[in-house]
Amino acid sequence: MKDHDYLAKPLPQKQVFKRLMGYAKAHWKLLTIAMLLLIAGTSGQLIGPILVQIFIDDYLTVQNLDVTPLAILGGLYLFLHIGSAGVNYIQLYLFQKIALAIIQQVRVDVFTQVEKLGLSFFDRFPTGGLISRITNDTEQIKELYVTVLATFIQNIVFLIGIFIAMFYLNAQLALFCLFILPIILLVMQLYRKYSSVYYANMSERLSQLNARVNETIQGMSIVQMFRQEKRMNEEFKDINQQHNKAWFKSMQLDGLLLRPAIDLISIIALVIVLSYFGIASFTGPVEIGVIYAFVNYLDRFFEPVNQMMQRLSMFQQAMISAGRVFRLMDHDEPAPKQSEQQAQEITRGDIEFRNVSFSYDGVEPILSNVSFKVNQGETLAIVGHTGSGKSSIINALMRFYPHKEGNIMIDGHPLASYSDAELRKKLGLVLQDPFLFVGDIASNIRLYDEQLTDEDVRHAAEFVRASTFIGKLDNGYKEPVLERGSTLSSGERQLISFARTVVRDPRILILDEATASIDTETEQDIQLALTRMAAGRTTIAIAHRLSTIKHANHIIVLHKGKIAEEGTHESLLRKQGLYEKMYRLQKGKESLAETSM
Template sequence: MEYQQEEVMAKPFDIKIMKRLLTYAKPYWLYIFIAAVSILLVTASNLLRPYLVQKAIDNYINNPNIPKAEAINGVTHIGILYLIIITVAFIINYGQIYLIQYTGQKIIFNLRQQIFEHLQSLSLSFFDKNPVGRLVTRVTNDTDTLNEMYTSVIANLFNDIFIIFGIIIAMVSYNVKLALISLSTTPLIIVGMYIYRKLASQAYRLVRVRLARINAFLSEHISGMKIVQLFVTEHKKSKEFEKINKDYYDANMRQLTIFAIFRPSMDVIYSLTLALLIWYGGKDIISHKIEFGVLYAFVNYLQQLFQPIFDISEKYDILQSAMASAERIFILLDTKEQIKDPKEPIPLEDIQGKIEFKNVWFSYNGKDWVLKDVSFVVNPGETVAFVGATGAGKSSIISLLSRFYDIQKGEILIDGIDIRKVRQQDLRKHIGVVLQDVFLFTGDIKSNIRLNNKNITDNDIYMVAKYVNAHHFIKKLPESYESKVTERGSTLSAGQRQLLAFARALAFNPKILVLDEATANIDTETEMLIQDALKKLTKGRTTIAIAHRLSTIQHADKIIVLHKGRIREMGTHNELLQKKGLYYNLYMLQYKDQLIEGKAN
C-alpha cells in the first residue's frame, strides 16, 4: 500500500470476519448468555406494561359497570404491579448493561494486547512501509469501534429480536385485523432499509480510510515539526492538511446525508402506520368492536415496534464501521513475520564475539542490491570501522547483523554459527547498538537505562553511568536519576542522549557493540567525554563502528571502505593512507584545510 492509502472493503458484511470477531467473545459466553437472559426479562417487562395499562383502562377506568371502590382498588393493584415491574426491570437492566460493557472492555483489552504484541514481532521492513499514525489508528480508533459493536450491536440484537417477535405475538393475540394494519407498512420499511444499506456501506468505510490518513499525516508532521518550521513550510503543510481534512469532512457529510434521509423516512412510515391504526381502530371503537384500551395498547406496541427499526440505522452504522475496522485489524494481525525464528534453534547462551560475513548479498526490495558479495571477519575483541559515501551499505550491515532484515545470498556467522539458525532474542541480547539518533522513552533517566530489565539494579545504573561519564550531568538534573524524560528526550542535548545510550548499552553488557555515527554532531567538550567513554565501552568487546569523521576511527584494528555495496579497501588507518585509494581521498577531503594550514606554518 502506498503512503496513507488503504483499500476500501467491497463487501458490506463479511461472515468470515464476523465469525472471527465472535471468537474473541467466546471466553465470555456465560456473561453474554446472562446478559441475553436479562434482556429477555427486560423485554418481557416492556411488553407487559401496555397490557397492564390496557387492563386498567378497559376493566376499571373506562368500565361503567364496575363499582367505584372496586375500580379504584383494581387500578391501585395494577399501579403497584406496574411499579414493581419497572423497578425490577431497572435493576435487571442495570446489571445487564454493566455486564455487557465489562465483557466488551475485556474483549477489547485482549485484542489491543494481541495487536501490540504482534506489532513488536514484525520486522523493520513492515514499519518502513506503514506510517505510525495508521498503526496507532488500528490500536486505538479501530478497537474502540469494535467495542461499540460488542456492547451495542451484539447485546441489543437480542433485545431487538425479542421486542419485534414479542410485539407481533402480542398484537395478533389482541386483534388480528389491527395487527395486520400495524404491519402493513413493513414492505416499505424493508425497501428503505435495503436502499440505506446499499448507500451506507461504502460511506462508512471511506470515513475510516480518511481518518487513518489524517492520523498518519498528523503523526508524521507533529514528529517532524522542527523541520517544518526550520524550512518555513507551514503554509504548504497547512494546504496539504486542508485537502486531507476536507476529504475526511466530505466523507463524514456523505455519511450524515445518507443517515439524514433514512431516519426521517422511517418517521414518515411510522406516522403513516399510526394514522392507519387510529383511523381503523377509531372506527372500531365507535362501532364498539374493540375497547379503547386495546387501541391504546396497539399505539404503544407500535411505538415499541418502530424503536428497534430506528435503532437499526444506528446499529448498522456501528456494524459498518466495525466491519471496516475489523478488516484492517485482521490484515495487520495476518501480516506474517518476515524474519522467522528457526523451528529447532541453536542455543546461543555465551559467545566469544567473532563476526563473519561470507559472500553476503542484500536488497531491501529484491531488485536493487545494497550489498554485493561482501565478505569480512571481525575477531573477538577487535574494533572494525566502516567508512564510505552515503548509500554505500554501512548501516545495512548493522541491521543485518542484528537480523532486522534477512540476506538473499551468503551467510552471516557469530562464532561460526549462522545467525538464521538461532532465535532473534538470543542473538540480540549479545549485541548492543548505539545509534546517532538516540531514542529515549517517556519516563525517567533510570528507566531509560534499565529498559524494564529487572536484573539491572540501581547500583548497576549508577556504576555504568559513572563509567561512561554520564553521571556528572545526571547529578545536575533537578531530580537526578529520577528526572523525567520527555518524548524522545527532547529536553536533553544530543551529547547527553548519547552518553545515556552508552550507559544503556553497558548496562546490558553485550559481547558485540555496534556504533552507528555515535560521535556525530557533538560539541567538542562532550566529544572528549564520549571518546573517553568509547574507549572504556569497547574494551574487551567486538566493536563495529560506522563514522563519517575519520578522526574517531583512526585507532581501529581494521577499517573497511565500502563503495556502492562492495568492499573496495581494507586495512589499518596507515595502511590505507599509503595505498592512496578511496580512503586516502576521503581523508584528504576531510582534512585538506588542516593540511594546507600545516604546510603554510
C-alpha cells in the same frame, strides 16, 4: 499493491462481524446472565399495555370498580415498571462491562501484533496511520460493543415480545404487521450498502490526517526553518476537506434513510391499523382497550426500529474500523526469526560475512557479495560515502531485515540458529540518533530490566563518563526525561545510550556512527570509554570521522554496496585509493575549520 493500499482495503463485513463476536466467547457466562435479565426486563415493559387493556375493557368500560382487583392490577403495573427499570440497569451495566473488557483485549491484540512486525513494515507505513488504527479505530469498535450491540439485542428482544403481544390481541392484524419487516430490512440493507463506502473513505482520510499531523510535529524545526508552514497547512486543509466531504455524504444518507424513512412507514402502518378497526366497527363492537394496546404496541414497535436505525451509522463506522484493525492484525510481515530447532549461544562473538547480498525491497541490491571476518577482541571499522551500504550491514547482522544470499556466521554458526533473545542480549547497538523514552535517566539506562540494580546503572554511567553531567542535574538519576529526551543535548542523550548498552555487558558491540553527533570534548571521553569497552569484545564501528578509527584492527571501505578496499589505517593510506582521498578531504576540512576559528 502497495502495503498502504492493501491495509486500507475493507474486509467483508460478515467476516469482520464473526471475528468481533468471537471475542465475546470468553464472556459467555456473564453474557448469559445479561441476556436473561434483558428478557426479564423487556417482558416487564411489554406486559404493561396488556394490564391497561384489561383495566379498560374488563373494569372501566363495564363500570366494574371493585377496589381490591384494581389495587392488585395497579400494584402489579407499578411493580413491573419499577422492576423492569432496575433489571434493565443491571443488564446494561453487564453488557457494557463485557464490551469494555472485549475492546481492551482487541487493543492489546493489535498492539501486540504491531510490535511483532518487522522494521521493513514501519519503513513503509506512516506512523500516524498506525496510531489511528490503534486509537481511533478501536474506539469506534468500543462503541459497537458498548452502544450498538446492546441496543440491537435489547430492541430485537423487545420486537419479538411486541409481536407476541400483538398476536395475543389480534392475530389477523399482527400477521399483517409482519409484512412491514421486509420493508424495514430493505431500508437497512440500502443504508448499509451505501454508507459502508462513505465511512471507509472517512476512516482512511482520518488516518491521513493523523499521519500528516504526526509528520509535521516530528519535523516542526525543519518546517519552520524552511518556512514550510503554508504548504503543510494547505496540504492539511486539502485532506481535511476530503474528510469533511465524506462525512457530509454520510450525513445526507443518514438524513434520508434513517428516521425519516422509518417515520413514513410508521405513519402508513398506523393509518392502516386504525382503518382496520374503523371498518371492523361497522360489523360489530370493537374493544377500546384492544385498540389502545394495539396502537401502543405499534408505537413501541417503531421506537426500537428507530433506535436501531440511528445506531446503524455507528454500526457501519465500527465495522469499517474493525475491518481496518483486523487487516493490520492479519498483516504477516514479521522480523526474521530463528529457523533451526536447537538455539545456539554466543560465547566468543566471532563474526563472519560470507558473500552476503542484501536488498530492502527485493529488487535493488544494497550489498553485493560482501565478505569479511572479525574475531573476539578485534575492532572492525566500516567506512564509505552515504548510501554505500554501511548501515545495511548492521541491519542484516542484527537480523532486523532478512538477507537473501550468502551466510552470516557468529561463532561459526549461522545467524538463523540464534534466538532473538540471544541476539538482543549479546549484541549491543548504539545508533547515531539515540532514542530516549519518557521517564527518568535511570529508567532509560535500565529500560525496566528488574535484574539491573541502581548500582549497575551508576557503574555503567561512570564507565562512559555520563555520571559527570548526571551529577549536575537537580534530580540526578531521577531527573525527568521528556519525549525523545528533548531537554537534553545530543551528546548527553548519546552518553545515556552508551550507558544503556554497557550495563548489559554485550559480547558484540556495534556502533553506527555513534560519535557523529557528539562534540570534540565529549568524544574524547567516549573514545576512552570505547577503548575499555572493546577489550575482550568484538566491535564493529561505522564511522564518519576517519580520525576515530585509526586504531581499528581492520577497516573495510564500501562503495556502491561492495568492498572497494580493506586493511589497516596505515595500509589504506599507502594505497592512495578511496580511503586516502576521504581521509585527506576530511583532514583538509578539519584544518580549514581550525583556521577559521
